[in-house]
Amino acid sequence: MTYAFARKGFHPLRACTGLLLVFCASFVTPAICAAAPPATAVDIKKFAFGPNEITVAPGTKIIWTNHDETPHTVTSTDKSFASKGLDTDDKFEHTFASEGDFSYTCTLHPYMTGIVHVRKH
C-alpha cells in the first residue's frame, strides 16, 4: 500500500499541525477579545467598578458582584438597566443584546462610574 499524497510532498504530520492551529485559534481569539459569551465578571470593590471600562460582543452577559461591606448599585445612565441596592456578595447581571456604549454609576456614590462598550468583532 502506498500513500499517493506522500509523493506529492503532502506531509500528514504537517497537515495535523495546521488543523491544530486552526482549532486552537477558534478558542483563543474570543478570549483575547475578552468577549466570549455568555458571561463576563465586573467586581465592585473599594468603591470602584473593576474593570470600570470593558468591551464585549453583543449577547454577552455581565455579572457585577459587590465585594464591599457597603451597599452599591449598578444603574445605567439611560436607565436601560438598574440593580437594587446590592449588599455584600450580592450579584446583578445584565445581557447586552445590541451594540452601543452604556455608561453606568452607583446611585449611592455618583463618583463610582463605569462604561460597557458593546461591539461586534
Ligand SMILES: [Cu+2]
Ligand atoms: Cu456605591
